[in-house]
Amino acid sequence: MEKEVHPLVREYQDWSPRSAALMDRARQVFPGGDTRASAHYGPYPLVMERGEGCRLFDADGHEFLDFMNNFTSLIHGHAHGPTVSAVTQQVPRGTAFAAPSIDQIELAELIRSRVASIEQMRFCSSGTEATLMALRCARAVTGRQKIMKMEGGYHGSYELAEVSLIPDPDGRGDIAHPNSLPVDKSIPDSVLADTVVCPYNEPELARSLIGEHAHELAAVIVEPILGSMGMVPASTEFLTALREETEKNNIVLIFDEVISLRLSSAGEQGRRGITPDLTCMGKIIGGGLPVGGFGGRKDLMQVFNPDSRETVFHASTFSGNALTMASGLATLSDFEEKDSDRINRLGEQLRRGFNGTLSQHGIRGKAIGSGSLSNIILSDDTIHDARDAMQGMIAAGHISALLHLGMLRKGIVSASRLMYCISTPMDETHIEIAITALSDTLSELRPYIEAERPGLIV
């Protein structure tokens, strides 16, 4: 028997027939039609054809405002003029040389001039590789094995980086000693055993866990804003506790600023005045092309000095390639403090507007986040860690997926987990359009929420 399709999902399918047909083809070549888990949602994602500034255009000819920006990486939106010209000038001159280049040096100098903790750095091809290499650096320097990561923290697509990404209520254990949970069946037990999971935003629990494991911890890695689990900002008290305890115990403190670097030209560490030992970067520093970077204290980064006796080996075919370097340099050179301040204010305006709209409609929910990064969570409880965010997702059930599809039909692209971020081509008008779209979508959803998730109504 065919599975019954929700009426609002049916409307989405009727509205996007060409995406539907293309995704039928995609399913022949990709498992489930998908080549990137985070970009997938049901019944099928829209196939995009073109991006321009803060707009996207799909295969059915719809036009959207893009509040996703390739998961926060497109700080200037799509086809940013100076970046396009830097890349198009570079292409005929060659894309990758396996040799040092001037742009490489200039981009690293620019980043170092802005992010105070970075004395030396390296480029790589993804945020995944950046966090992986920062952890290897910490292990090599300290001679210790274990890594502390946060519950709900995401650091890329490899085993340790995804431990306890989803704090499943059935397995996560006590908040004071969270279990190391595998994100799927591919995670080896040895990796779980090498990971100490710390609850987010609990300074006292973090102090005591670090104390307990101090002798075996090489590094503590933390996102200053918990990106994948609802854009939950860390409190300064929490980050300070991590800084103090790691310093006391000679553990390497790593800030994963792959997402949060966009919050100011000095990164989130600059806004908080906290100095990590190492910082991982990605997303915006490549100007839209694949990239990663990691750097920090010179004495730690010396493990990558090829002339040193005990080198950590980091090769990577596309590290510092000419195209990405040209793109990143053009993008970051055009992104200054005044720009991050402006889009951060737009982010605040978006959250205020979304919150007002949710309360006008009598829906339990809130927009949280920091600066240009926001997330709607359908819960009116305080969201201060990954467990709270998870609770909100469970309470919302399928309604948050319907809200996402509804917003798409109103011309607003976000991540399917309802993450919204701002790019520099946006202004107040775009924020108002998104707020109106949320209001219209909630009106449309209302009868379904009443019938299917009445607990979400105040």
Ligand SMILES: Cc1ncc(COP(=O)(O)O)c(C=O)c1O
């Ligand atoms: C905080 C954080 N760290 C690391 C990564 C991994 O970056 P990449 O997808 O470039 O490998 C991501 C990706 O979204 C991220 O959000």
